Amino acid sequence: MQILIYNKHHIDVNLESRDGMLGGPPAYDFSGEHVQHTTCNGSSGLGLYSRPFIESFEETPMLVAVLTYMGYGILTIFGYLRDFLRDWKIERCHVAREREEQRDFVPLYQDFENFYTRNLYMRIRDSWNRPICSVPGAKVDLVERVSPDYNWTFDYTGKVVEGVINMGSYNYLGFAENTGYCADASAEVTMKYGVGVASTRQEMGNLDRHEEMEELVAKFLGVESAMAFGMGFATNSMNIPALTGKGCLILSDELNHASLVLGARLSGSTIRVFKHNNMQSLEKMLRDAIVHGQPRTHRPWKKILILVEGIYSMEGSIVRLPEVIALKKRYRAYLYLDEAHSIGALGPGGRGVVDYFGLDPRDVDVMMGTFTKSFGAAGGYIGGRKELLEYLRSHSHSAVYAASMSPPVVEQIIASMKCIMGEDGTTLGRDRVQQLAENTLYFRRRLTEMGFIIYGNNDSPVVPMMLYMPAKIGAFGREMLKRNIGVVVVGFPATPIIESRARFCISAAHTKDMLDTVTIPPCLAQNGYLFHTKDIKSVHLWPVPPLSSLNSP
Structure with a gap:
């Protein structure tokens, strides 16, 4: 090696x-x-x-970092100036204020959060929460809106922006659709079962379709048993507290999703954070945990749980799972793998990062994922040993107290998963997995050849493109929308303050013409020069292999 x-x-x-x-x-x-x-x-x-494992992360150039900090500094100065004008009623104040009789109450916001929302976020608020009025497929229709007061409120014009190329939805396999096999199956189940169950699984809300879905998920993952939950976020935040508690240690990647972070905090366990995808950092923490034990008492930890994700949604990186499993076995820890973005999107069979690396699913103690992305549905799942799932059925807050999943949503999961597995009698699912891999490689190749700085793994359908400066966040999103391209832009606090970015999510539903429309003038190329997001360095970040290498072992 x-x-x-x-x-x-x-x-x-x-x-x-x-x-x-x-x-x-x-x-x-x-x-x-x-x-x-x-x-x-x-x-x-x-x-x-x-197989080759290729990732790229270029550190922010010094000049760009300095200019970015200067940009935030200028915005901060003008923010304080505007607050002064608002206090003297020279400028209209749109923000909610505390009543005089409540001055001694605990403030609703921290000072910095309130200041950031008023003076920085509001400048680019129009780049988020754009309402759509169609299926979020390869193209989407947006409801047009305008703001008369600098993004504090929005008015709808009554017009619809049609045919916007959707580069923002997690529709990796293109199952977010209202026609076809999955949609027809969901419509048929709706007529039989209705939309809601109005009960929990442990009372009167356990349908035969729920049982069939969980058996299918377990078969798809290659594990003994599986359990589904109505919300992906709650799958993490409500189940981790059932797995660990006081006297346990959680080792969490520094870029883990908020649901993993919340679940770890709610558990009451000791939490230590290791550097992103850095196996040396993880191994050092495992060693220290075993050598030193719990604080003060130095007793051995009851349990050590490693939390990682398959694909990290802000970085586009893939977990170094073979090394994590090797460490987990060596130090006898437990592994919790969140495959929210990788299930369906990676591996020759679409079975996620475990399939991608050709590993044994039994080496992962807790396999978690969501149905909201590759399957075009809603909810999440946990797979693993039968004993683990029986325990969660009686101890998980999400299992005991949450209402059952909607029948048409369950049927969407069953139909799309059977399609991926080829049990529908067609090769449609396999073709979509292959098409996603080809689209991902093609799009990343195009951006690299054009000189843009992109992050992540060569095979990741999440493609972050660096913008760096705060003023570019809103401007880039608006200019792309003018060209009928919908893209997600991300900045602080979701990213480090000097690493603002645009995030493209590739789908099997995207055609080559759509991807070319995004990457050729006058769209992305023109915006790259306009906002100086390209040619910061005249070096390609990593060699791009030919398309023929997609199927190589």
Whole structure:
């Protein structure tokens, strides 16, 4: 196995290599870019990876970082000036204010949060929460709106912006549709069962379709048992507290989703955060946990749980799962894998990051995922050993107190999953998985060739493109919408303050013409020069393999 990591500002050399599993990679100075390229000979039995593992993360150039901080500084100065004008009633104040008789009450907002919302977020608020009035497929219809008061309120014009290329929805396999096999099956079930169940699973809300869905999910994942929940966020936040508690240790990736963070906090466990996808950082924490034990008493931890995601939705990176599993086995920890963005979107069979790396699902203790993305439905699931799922059925707040999943939603999950597995008698699902892989590689290739700085793994359908400066967030989103392209723009606090970005989500439903429309003048290329988001460095971040390599092992 050969692992090469290039990172100008992070030199971490681990010379230990045990059993050929965790040999630490050397680090080299390589023009300021961070490239991870992992290759190995899978037949040797010593390598953890059976395919190239290529990711790119370029650190913010110094000039760009300085200019970005200056931009925030200027916005802050003008924010305080506008607050002064509002206090003296020179400028109209739209923000809610505390009553005089409530001055001694605990404030509703922290000072910084309130200031940021008033003076920075409101400038670009029109870039988010845009209402749509169609199926969120490859194209979407938007309700046109205008703001008479600088984004404090919005008025609807009554017009509809039709045919906007949808680069923002997590519709990875294109199952967000109102025609076809899945839609027809859901409509038929609605006529038989209705829309709602009006009860919990443990009372009168357990339908035969729920049982069939969970058996199908377990079969799809390759695990003993599975359980479904009505909300993806609650699948994490309400089940992690049932798995760990006081005296337990949670090791969480620093870029984990808010649902994982909330679930860890609600559990009452001790939480320690390791650097994103950094196996040296994770191994050090595992060692320290075993050597030192619990604080003060130094007793052994009751349980050590590692929390990771399959695809990280803001970075586009893929978890280094073979190494995580090797560490988990070596230090006898438990592994909780969130496959919200990777299930359906990765692997030759669309079975997620475990399938992508060709690993054994039994090596993952808790397999979590959602139905809201690749399956075009709603809710989440947890898969694993039968004993684990029986325990969760009686101890999980989400299982005991939440209402049952809607029957048409359940049928959408069943139909789309059977389609992916090929049990519908067609190759439609397999073709969509392959098309998503091709679209992802093609789109990333196009952006790289054009000189844009993009983050993430070569095979990730989440494609972050760096904007950096706060003023570009709203401007880029507006200019793309003028060209009938809907894209998500992201800034602080969802990202680090100097790493604002646009995030493209690739779908199997996208055609080559759609992707070309996004990436050719006068759209993305013109905006790249207009907002100076390209050619910051004249170096490609990683080599792009040919399309023929998609099916290579």
